[in-house]
Amino acid sequence: MLPKKVEKILNEQIQKEDYSSQLYLAMASWAENRGMGGVAEWLYAQSEEEREHMLKLVRFINERDGVAVIPAMDKPPTDFENIRALFDKVLEHEQYISASIHDIVTVCMEERDFATQNWIQWFVNEQIEEESSVRVIIDKLKLLGDKNIYMFDRDIMSMRGEEKESEA
Ligand code: FEO
Numbered sequence: 001m002l003p004k005k006v007e008k009i010l011n012e013q014i015q016k017e018d019y020s021s022q023l024y025l026a027m028a029s030w031a032e033n034r035g036m037g038g039v040a041e042w043l044y045a046q047s048e049e050e051r052e053h054m055l056k057l058v059r060f061i062n063e064r065d066g067v068a069v070i071p072a073m074d075k076p077p078t079d080f081e082n083i084r085a086l087f088d089k090v091l092e093h094e095q096y097i098s099a100s101i102h103d104i105v106t107v108c109m110e111e112r113d114f115a116t117q118n119w120i121q122w123f124v125n126e127q128i129e130e131e132s133s134v135r136v137i138i139d140k141l142k143l144l145g146d147k148n149i150y151m152f153d154r155d156i157m158s159m160r161g162e163e164k165e166s167e168a
Contacts (some may be wrong), residue, residue: 014070
């Protein structure tokens, strides 16, 4: 049985992962409309991953005899200043998500829910990967500068491929 405080904070995380999925979907659509097919694909794939994170939480709460609540969705922004500003926002958002995962670990420890504390470690590790992959993208953008967005757009999916290979 999940302690009530753990159930509550896991449900809050469902909402955050769901919002992440919507945010990256909105970003993907923005990029696609500006001819950046590679960036759009990266963001569409990221949006799918966030949905998987949300589903993981839903299933875990229900398996542990809690009640997962599917939240209403906040509308994500529809416009972004430029591609660098967009990825800065992705990094800022992932840092916010990492902090909220760490809050879950803290509540698990306070409630002595060691099963959930152990389970949530997957998310702790996933956040290290997610923040690091966005930092690699931002570093590449810094190197290429505004004039080489075409090259960046062409390369971004192979950067994702490299990350996934190194995780396997
Ligand atoms: Fe599910 Fe990108 O955090």
